[in-house]
Amino acid sequence: MVPPASVPLGFLLAGAVGLVAFGACLAFGATLAVRSPRSPDVLAVTHLGVLAFLTTAVLGALHQFAPVVGVRALRSIPVARITVVTLVIAVWALPIGFAYFPTTLVVVGGLVGAVAVCLAAWNLSGPLSSREGGIPVVGLRLSVLYLLVTVTFGVVYVLDRHYGWFPLIEHRVLAHAHVGLFGWLGLTYISVAEKLWPMFLLAHRPKARSGAWAVGLVAAGTAVLGTGLLFAWPVVTGAGGAVVAAGIGAHLTSLAGAVKHRRRPLELLHVFLFVSAAFVVVALVLGAVGGLAPVSTTVRMHLVSAEIAALIAWLGLAVIGHCHKIVPFITFNRLRERGIQTNRSGGPLLFGDLFDHTVAVATLVIGATRFALVVAGLAAGFAAAVAAGGAAVGIAGLAVTLNLGLGPRRVLPKAAHQDPEPELARTT
Amino acid sequence: MSQAEPTSTTVDAEATKATVLEALDNVWDPELGLDIVNLGLVYDIKVADRSVVIDMTLTTPGCPVSETLPREAEAAASAALPDFDVSVEVVWDPPWTPERLTPEGLQRLGFS
Numbered sequence: 001m002v003p004p005a006s007v008p009l010g011f012l013l014a015g016a017v018g019l020v021a022f023g024a025c026l027a028f029g030a031t032l033a034v035r036s037p038r039s040p041d042v043l044a045v046t047h048l049g050v051l052a053f054l055t056t057a058v059l060g061a062l063h064q065f066a067p068v069v070g071v072r073a074l075r076s077i078p079v080a081r082i083t084v085v086t087l088v089i090a091v092w093a094l095p096i097g098f099a100y101f102p103t104t105l106v107v108v109g110g111l112v113g114a115v116a117v118c119l120a121a122w123n124l125s126g127p128l129s130s131r132e133g134g135i136p137v138v139g140l141r142l143s144v145l146y147l148l149v150t151v152t153f154g155v156v157y158v159l160d161r162h163y164g165w166f167p168l169i170e171h172r173v174l175a176h177a178h179v180g181l182f183g184w185l186g187l188t189y190i191s192v193a194e195k196l197w198p199m200f201l202l203a204h205r206p207k208a209r210s211g212a213w214a215v216g217l218v219a220a221g222t223a224v225l226g227t228g229l230l231f232a233w234p235v236v237t238g239a240g241g242a243v244v245a246a247g248i249g250a251h252l253t254s255l256a257g258a259v260k261h262r263r264r265p266l267e268l269l270h271v272f273l274f275v276s277a278a279f280v281v282v283a284l285v286l287g288a289v290g291g292l293a294p295v296s297t298t299v300r301m302h303l304v305s306a307e308i309a310a311l312i313a314w315l316g317l318a319v320i321g322h323c324h325k326i327v328p329f330i331t332f333n334r335l336r337e338r339g340i341q342t343n344r345s346g347g348p349l350l351f352g353d354l355f356d357h358t359v360a361v362a363t364l365v366i367g368a369t370r371f372a373l374v375v376a377g378l379a380a381g382f383a384a385a386v387a388a389g390g391a392a393v394g395i396a397g398l399a400v401t402l403n404l405g406l407g408p409r410r411v412l413p414k415a416a417h418q419d420p421e422p423e424l425a426r427t428t
Numbered sequence: 429m430s431q432a433e434p435t436s437t438t439v440d441a442e443a444t445k446a447t448v449l450e451a452l453d454n455v456w457d458p459e460l461g462l463d464i465v466n467l468g469l470v471y472d473i474k475v476a477d478r479s480v481v482i483d484m485t486l487t488t489p490g491c492p493v494s495e496t497l498p499r500e501a502e503a504a505a506s507a508a509l510p511d512f513d514v515s516v517e518v519v520w521d522p523p524w525t526p527e528r529l530t531p532e533g534l535q536r537l538g539f540s
């Protein structure tokens with residue numbers, strides 16, 4: 001059912017490179033990010049974060065997760081491989097185009113990106129058309145739909161930069177950003193979490209409905225919020241924002257319920273989830289204050305920039321945390337296929353053997369504190385904090401990539417010398 | 429003699445089941461770090477002649493190890509009973525709940 005490991009790992013590796021680049025470019029572009037958040041360079045950095053890092057990594061996770069939860073394979077493995085390549089071209093062409101080639105490369109990147117997303121949506125429609133899977137599958141159908149809407153926004157805006165159909169003013173850009181962050185990335189995370197949280201925590205809550213409410217409210221609220229921002233209708237924007245906030249509240253209630261009913265101790269992933277959840281709360285507060293408070297244009301600009309950064313931190317930390325489950329699962333299967341059954345101490349090989357926990361904790365601490373620095377720096381208009389935070393986010397990206405990428409080596413040297421056949425007979 | 433045979437078959441079946449359970453004790457859920465017997469995933473072991481059918485479940489449909497764990501259980505039982513035809517049936521009814529964890533399983537997960 002699951003695709004070859006090279007498919008999700010290809011996306012995830014590209015996403016990791018995107019994270020490192022995002023952090024590095026944020027460090028170098030910190031002053032501009034504070035003073036002129038709509039400048040082409042900042043636009044480039046933002047797209048590195050949401051496309052080269054988040055969208056690429058999330059699409060990789062979906063190519064692995066959707067067939068498992070839908071109990072139905074992707075429509076085509078070759079198309080999945082083409083998607084990785086086209087997506088990587090697009091997510092790098094766009095930021096480079098924004099920064100250095102105002103029109104040509106941006107148009108090319110936008111169109112190639114649209115092709116990549118259409119390929120991904122077609123491929124994922126196989127497992128997502130399954131009647132299995134419940135709320136997570138329903139949510140993922142909606143989130144993929146929002147991905148297509150987000151890309152449509154993007155392509156229209158890219159072509160508008162070339163043809164000049166209409167002015168690309170703040171509220172229209174923010175509509176695009178919020179549809180992408182809440183409707184595509186946020187809803188994907190919320191939907192996937194409804195499957196993963198109970199599974200990872202052994203939490204059995206058959207009557208819990210908060211996850212279904214979260215999916216429904218965020219999906220509906222994003223449509224209203226996006227419409228309100230697009231047409232600069234404050235009342236509609238506020239109503240949409242309130243519905244999205246209610247959906248996020250239901251999502252956090254679901255997390256609390258899973259934690260309360262758990263049958264296993266909390267572990268590193270859950271700390272990632274809690275810290276990530278704190279960022280979405282901060283984002284909602286910043287968004288509400290930025291949208292409703294009687295503040296100057298400059299302060300409002302800072303608050304909205306910080307809100308976007310907090311949303312990226314919410315999703316980014318959740319992605320990094322879950323990668324500590326997804327990547328070991330993929331590499332575990334490959335090791336087992338090679339006959340490796342045990343860890344270095346001779347015990348059964350477990351997912352937790354496939355990365356260094358100290359490095360993972362350091363990744364969490366560096367990532368969380370430095371994302372906090374970026375958000376605070378943007379909110380307060382303090383470029384040095386943004387620069388320091390951005391550099392450390394890049395380091396966290398490098399740490400998680402090396403830790404998970406080199407993880408299998410932790411069991412290979414000793415285990416590789418074992419004769420796999422007796423082990424296979426003795427254990428599994 | 430005719431009365432002894434069923435008794436002998438019953439004893440053999442119980443012994444076979446015990447052998448299977450012992451083998452499954454070494455099949456671990458790689459995410460939870462717990463064997464599938466203490467996780468309560470093994471519902472039934474049916475022994476007839478030289479055939480063994482293991483009814484097992486998973487913690488949730490769409491579990492990441494849903495393809496590998498039943499295969500590993502079958503391989504472990506087959507290795508323990510080389511003269512038997514062993515198969516694993518994945519069943520979803522009744523669905524697994526944490527209440528199926530054995531006391532030892534709960535203790536090993538830190539919930540004693």
